[in-house]
Amino acid sequence: MQTQTENADDIRVAVSTVILTVQRTTSSSAPVLSLPLVRRTREPFYDQWALPGGWLNAHENLEDAAARTLRETTGLAPSYLEQLYAFGAVRRSPTRVISVVYWALVQADAVAETTATLHHQHDQENVAWFSAAQLPALAFDHADIIDYALWRLRNKVGYSRVAHGFLPPEFTLADLRETYESILGKHLDPANFRRQVEASGSLIPTDKFRTGAHRPARLYRHNSTVELADKGPLTPEETKTP
Amino acid sequence: MQTQTENADDIRVAVSTVILTVQRTTSSSAPVLSLPLVRRTREPFYDQWALPGGWLNAHENLEDAAARTLRETTGLAPSYLEQLYAFGAVRRSPTRVISVVYWALVQADAVAETTATLHHQHDQENVAWFSAAQLPALAFDHADIIDYALWRLRNKVGYSRVAHGFLPPEFTLADLRETYESILGKHLDPANFRRQVEASGSLIPTDKFRTGAHRPARLYRHNSTVELADKGPLTPEETKTP
DNA sequence: TTAATAGTGTCTCTGAGACAGTATATA
DNA sequence: TATATACTGTCTCAGAGACACTATTAA
Numbered sequence: 001m002q003t004q005t006e007n008a009d010d011i012r013v014a015v016s017t018v019i020l021t022v023q024r025t026t027s028s029s030a031p032v033l034s035l036p037l038v039r040r041t042r043e044p045f046y047d048q049w050a051l052p053g054g055w056l057n058a059h060e061n062l063e064d065a066a067a068r069t070l071r072e073t074t075g076l077a078p079s080y081l082e083q084l085y086a087f088g089a090v091r092r093s094p095t096r097v098i099s100v101v102y103w104a105l106v107q108a109d110a111v112a113e114t115t116a117t118l119h120h121q122h123d124q125e126n127v128a129w130f131s132a133a134q135l136p137a138l139a140f141d142h143a144d145i146i147d148y149a150l151w152r153l154r155n156k157v158g159y160s161r162v163a164h165g166f167l168p169p170e171f172t173l174a175d176l177r178e179t180y181e182s183i184l185g186k187h188l189d190p191a192n193f194r195r196q197v198e199a200s201g202s203l204i205p206t207d208k209f210r211t212g213a214h215r216p217a218r219l220y221r222h223n224s225t226v227e228l229a230d231k232g233p234l235t236p237e238e239t240k241t242p
Numbered sequence: 243m244q245t246q247t248e249n250a251d252d253i254r255v256a257v258s259t260v261i262l263t264v265q266r267t268t269s270s271s272a273p274v275l276s277l278p279l280v281r282r283t284r285e286p287f288y289d290q291w292a293l294p295g296g297w298l299n300a301h302e303n304l305e306d307a308a309a310r311t312l313r314e315t316t317g318l319a320p321s322y323l324e325q326l327y328a329f330g331a332v333r334r335s336p337t338r339v340i341s342v343v344y345w346a347l348v349q350a351d352a353v354a355e356t357t358a359t360l361h362h363q364h365d366q367e368n369v370a371w372f373s374a375a376q377l378p379a380l381a382f383d384h385a386d387i388i389d390y391a392l393w394r395l396r397n398k399v400g401y402s403r404v405a406h407g408f409l410p411p412e413f414t415l416a417d418l419r420e421t422y423e424s425i426l427g428k429h430l431d432p433a434n435f436r437r438q439v440e441a442s443g444s445l446i447p448t449d450k451f452r453t454g455a456h457r458p459a460r461l462y463r464h465n466s467t468v469e470l471a472d473k474g475p476l477t478p479e480e481t482k483t484p
Numbered sequence: 485t486t487a488a489t490a491g492t493g494t495c496t497c498t499g500a501g502a503c504a505g506t507a508t509a510t511a
Numbered sequence: 512t513a514t515a516t517a518c519t520g521t522c523t524c525a526g527a528g529a530c531a532c533t534a535t536t537a538a
Contacts, residue, residue, distance in 0.1 A: 010300040011255050013330075013340055058252040058338050062330040085475055086328035086342045088255075088304040096300050098255055098340070100328045148475035174489080192528055194491070199526095214489040215535040233327055233390035416516080434501055436518070441499095456516040457508040 014099045015065040016053030016142075018084065018149035019074060020132070022166040022179050023108040031108070031182045033132040035146070036073055041126065044094050045139030051146070052127075053099070063234075066102035073127055075114040078104035079165035082231045084149055092141045099140075103149040105165035157183055160229035161202045164222055172210050172217040173197065202226045256341045257307040258295030258384075260326065260391035261316060262374070264408040264421050265350040273350070273424045275374040277388070278315055283368065286336050287381030293388070294369075295341070305476075308344035315369055316353065320346035322407035324473045326391055334383045341382075345391040347407035399425055402471035403444045406464055414452050414459040415439065444468045 022031045037049040052073035056065050063081060070078055081104045088098040111129075130136065132150055135143065157163045157180060166179050177193045197203055202223050209216035264273045279291040294315035298307050305323060312320055323346045330340040353371075372378065374392055377385065399405045399422060408421050419435045439445055444465050451458035 011298060013253050013255060056253060056330070056340075059332055061332055062328065062340070083328060086304065086325060087475075088298070088342065090301055090303055098298075098304070098342070100330065100340070144475060151475075172490090189528065189530085190489085191491075191493090191530080196527085211536075212489085213537055214487080215491085215537090217490060233329075233386060233393075414517090431501065431503085432516085433503080433518075433520090438500080453509075454516085455510055456514080457510090457518085459517060 011096045011098060013056040014053055014097050015056050015062060015069065016051040016099050016101045016145070017066045017070050017073075017081075018051060018101065018103040018146055019070055019078075019106060020103065020149070020153060020166075021106045021108050021111050021129075022182050023111060023129075031178055033150075033182050034129050035132055036127050036129050037136070037138070038073060039126040039128075040139055048139040049128075049130075049136045049142075050139035051101070051142045053101075056100070062100050063102065066104065070104055070106075074106065074111065076106045076110055078106055080105040080162055080228050080231075082229070084145070084152060087141060087145065089141070099145075101145055101149075103152065105162065107168055108166060109168050154183060156229055161200065161226065162229045164202065165228055167222075170206060170208065170219045170221055172219060174217060176203075176220075200226075253338045253340060255298040256295055256339050257298050257304060257311065258293040258341050258343045258387070259308045259312050259315075259323075260293060260343065260345040260388055261312055261320075261348060262345065262391070262395060262408075263348045263350050263353050263371075264424050265353060265371075273420055275392075275424050276371050277374055278369050278371050279378070279380070280315060281368040281370075282381055290381040291370075291372075291378045292381040293343070293384045295343075298342070304342050305344065308346065312346055312348075316348065318348045318352050320348055320407075322347040322404055322470050322473075324471070326387070326394060329383060329387065331383070341387075343387055343391075345394065347404065349410055350408060351410050396425060398471055403442065403468065404471045406444065407470055409464075412448060412450065412461045412463055414461060416459060418445075418462075442468075 018035060020033065020035050023034055024031045036052060038052050040046055040048050040050050052069050054065070054069050054072075056062065060068070062083070066081060067078065070076065070081075081102055084101045084103045086098060086100045090096065092099075132146070135146065137143075138146070153162070163176070163179050163183060167175060173194055174190070176197065177188055177190060180193070181188055203220040204223050206219045206221055208219040210219055260277060262275065262277050264275055266273045278294060280294050282288055282290050282292050294311050296307070296311050296314075298304065302310070304325070308323060308325075309320065312318065312323075323344055326343040326345045328340060328342045332338065334341075374388070377388065379385075380388070395404070405418070405421050405425060409417060415436055416432070418439065419430055419432060422435070423430055445462040446465050448461045448463055450461040452461055
């Protein structure tokens with residue numbers, strides 16, 4: 001932004017998004033951290049899986065571009081959206097591309113609904129969901145990018161309530177705990193988990209209970225007065241008091 | 243990186259760097275968190291202070307561009323360099339500019355040396371160092387960017403040893419503690435600070451002592467086997483084990 | 485009644501911080 | 512000797528985790 005070089009115009013800006021959800025394959029199985037990938041329809045990396053994304057429009061904010069490609073890919077709005085990193089190594093693509101990558105959380109039940117309805121709409125046949133633990137070969141440096149997004153998620157669930165973004169408006173403490181367990185890949189003590197969540201003040205108990213094969217569990221709602229997490233420099237209020 | 247729009251070429255990429263140091267105005271005063279700013283020599287924001295930076299060269303990595311502008315501004319190499327954020331709001335500049343911003347740490351004594359020698363070299367008269375607590379009016383959104391960089395620094399000193407990047411190879415525990423105090427803006431208990439630093443294993447005691455008006459203090463060196471901090475996705479080893 | 489999950493009580497361990505006390509230099 | 516800083520010892524408190532125990536439902 002100080003002196004201009006002759007080559008500045010040879011750089012293009014793309015925006016990609018790592019879209020994450022925690023979904024169950026069957027109603028009784030453990031939830032699995034999953035993400036959608038898009039099969040490329042042109043070179044380079046033709047026919048390989050890649051992160052959803054596209055070129056940045058000249059009159060479009062970065063975050064808007066991420067939300068747009070997310071909507072085009074999944075038909076969904078994110079419950080959480082944060083910039084991950086700007087990837088710009090010279091040789092990460094045959095042409096010079098700066099990819100500003102975002103990561104997003106979507107609700108599992110919303111995913112289930114839209115994949116049913118949108119399946120035969122526009123070009124949804126090039127989109128597929130994969131378990132984060134079993135990813136296919138990926139185009140560009142997208143495997144590294146996903147690794148970093150998963151690291152950021154696991155790190156952030158440790159000191160914020162981002163994981164709530166995976167859940168519907170009402171849920172049990174077991175739902176929330178299993179979400180954490182699938183993200184962190186380890187078992188959490190139900191008793192201690194309950195105490196920590198209750199002490200954080202991030203949940204509001206309802207009068208409803210979910211009945212099942214055993215003792216009914218109380219349903220909780222999110223406390224919207226508590227933010228999911230600090231989302232960076234563009235929401236100054238939260239960044240002041242981490 | 244999927245479908246191309248007609249407007250992609252109207253976007254330019256700049257790299258700016260928030261360069262931080264902790265320096266003493268006099269040898270007995272408390273150290274102060276400081277950073278260099280550059281007076282703009284053209285529109286927009288002509289004659290206003292701004293972050294050091296420039297357009298990204300087409301054959302240059304983002305981090306290399308940050309290190310280059312840092313060297314051009316201060317004559318120094320950073321002891322720590324990390325990407326801060328990609329700023330890309332449509333109206334943050336009259337023309338569409340994506341600024342990939344880095345933040346860097348430099349050693350206080352290196353700053354003192356180079357400002358003396360480089361003062362009358364190229365266009366160093368447009369560079370000045372300011373206390374982070376008393377910044378002038380700034381061009382573009384650079385005031386917000388600096389606020390965010392300072393928040394990131396204060397946050398990161400809490401869980402890593404980044405602050406060591408401000409210090410020369412040998413230093414006392416009081417030096418290190420005062421550096422932390424100037425960053426965090428609060429007093430730290432010398433006894434507890436010592437114990438925590440010793441327990442972290444990040445320091446190696448030497449046999450030398452710094453003599454002064456009172457009991458001599460032992461000099462320490464950095465333990466280079468312990469990284470300063472996780473620097474993002476480009477150093478995969480550290481990001482795996484946070 | 486049994487099995488399985490919901491939810492409570494309580495103990496231990498660890499790390500942060502407050503603060504008293506000892507050691508060693510210069511003036 | 513006085514004083515300021517270097518460095519050590521120890522107490523308290525809060526949060527994380529292990530784990531025993533009680534409560535409540537459906538089969």
